[in-house]
Amino acid sequence: MQTVLIVIHLMVVLALVGVVLLQRSEGGGLGIGGGSGFMTARGAANALTRTTGILAIAFFATSLALSIMARYGERPIDILDRVPAATGEQQPAGNGVLNQLGGAPTPAAPNTADPATPAAPAQPAAPQVPSGQ
Structure with missing residues (x-):
C-alpha cells in the first residue's frame, strides 16, 4: 500500500511542477515575464x-x-538489536552494544599485591627541551 501511495505522490509532484511551469508569469523577476505565451486566454488561466x-x-x-503510515506502520528492526555477541556466551545485562562488537581485549593491570608478579618496566623520562637562551 505504501509503495502505491509513493507512486501516486510522485505522479502528483511531477504534474504539479508541470502545471506551475505552464502558468503565465506576471513579470517582475529578471524582466522576462509577460508577452504572449502558450496559454494566454483568461479561461486557460482559470483552468x-x-x-x-x-x-x-x-x-x-x-x-x-x-x-x-510511516509513524503507525510496521516498525523496522533496529540494526543494533542484530549485533551478535563477540563470544558464543551471553553477555551480562550491564554491558552495552559497544562491548558486544568485539575487538582486541584490554590488557589486565598487573597485581602489585602479589610479590611473584613481575613489576612493570619503568617509563622512560621525558626528554628535556632546551630553552631558547
Missing part, C-alpha cells in the same frame, strides 16, 4: 489555477498519508 489547487490538495493529502 491552470484550478488544476494547481487540486494538485496541491492531492500533494498535501498524499504527504500526510505517507507520514501517518
